[in-house]
Amino acid sequence: MKLGPRYKIAKRLGAQIFEKTQTRAFMLSAERSAKAKKKGRKGASDYNRQLIEKQKLRLSYGLTEKQFSSYVAKALESRENPQAVLFGLLESRLDSFAYRAGLAPTRRAARQLVSHGHLTVNGTRTTVPSYRLRKGDAVAIRGGSREGGLFGGLSEKLKEHRAPSWISFDAETKQGSLVSEPAFA
Secondary structure: OOOOOHHHHHHHHOOOOOHHHOOHHHHHHHHHHHHHHHHHOOOOOHHHHHHHHHHHHHHHHOOOHHHHHHHHHHHHHOOOOHHHHHHHHHHOEHHHHHHHHOOOOOHHHHHHHHHOOOEEEOOEEOOOOOOEOOOOOEEEEOHHHHOOHHHOOHHHHHHHOOOOOOEEEEOOOOEEEEOOOOOOO
């Protein structure tokens, strides 16, 4: 997925969706530009607010427009609450699991972790970040990757990390699973 200038995008969306925009200097700059925008503009339309929220969600999960619209279409097809279904679809992705379990510090790092083949699902090496996990699927760090520098201090990192209730991950065995479907709060 090709993105434009990240600082410009983060200022426009008003959200912390990129790692490099989470600095004090960027926050001060964003506040200055927000004050300048308020002087010459009326309130945003409903369409504008909806578009911005969609873009925040899409960019924070690192999805293309086509992928995101596919997830939304699946959520709208279901007879349940579309918000909860969309949340479940996005959070049951393998890269999202890796991020939420604490294996990677950011979503982008989790996506790279999966695409480089460092994780296995039910014993099979998987390189597709959008792989949809089902309840009970076992996710583990691949044998050849366990000793690498990427997962060196994982046990100490995971002691401080709080994973959501639908994820269980054991730092000692370097294995985890999707305990239940992701819950929309």
